[in-house]
Amino acid sequence: GENVEQHPSTLSVQEGDSAVIKCTYSDSASNYFPWYKQELGKRPQLIIDIRSNVGEKKDQRIAVTLNKTAKHFSLHITETQPEDSAVYFCAAPSSTGSARQLTFGSGTQLTVLP
């Protein structure tokens, strides 16, 4: 199955600075990498995803990069704002056997300090 490791577990940045969260995965066949944001007491929600046929994807202040050779992908948030404070999860699918579910990383608690 898939093993997804996420770092760091906590991250504090000043408002306006950038934040970077990194994940590694083990299944070389994985081809879909979503990032979810979970605000306190709420459900995880997709903020951006990338497929293995591209190396980078950007959506306003959020970008994700993928390095398939090294089997890692990263979330970049620029010009951080207090409302970016949340827990962020990366995920990768397992394609072994019949298992095609997402495996989530352990999460990163991002705090943006005003």
Place this chain on the structure above:
Amino acid sequence: DAGVIQSPRHEVTEMGQEVTLRCKPISGHDYLFWYRQTMMRGLELLIYFNNNVPIDDSGMPEDRFSAKMPNASFSTLKIQPSEPRDSAVYFCASSLGSRTEAFFGQGTRLTVV
């Protein structure tokens, strides 16, 4: 569409009681997932269904846990008997295809005392 709907939002029960969590996926989605979230273990996949058929239940912690999907618009997760260590937030999610966005419900916060 109202999104994935879970009920109840909160459940407090006594140890030993049966607990049933309910989920209505987004109409047309063919995958349904049950996750458990705790501080210690993060988001764990318990079981998932494809076209109402259970595909992988290897994440179900014990025989006390069971899940069903009698039709495309309804699923249940049952714990019998419940134990304090089952206290967690249980999320249901659905997706169209296995490698696309999974939409999460609001979750059920279960407390077993």
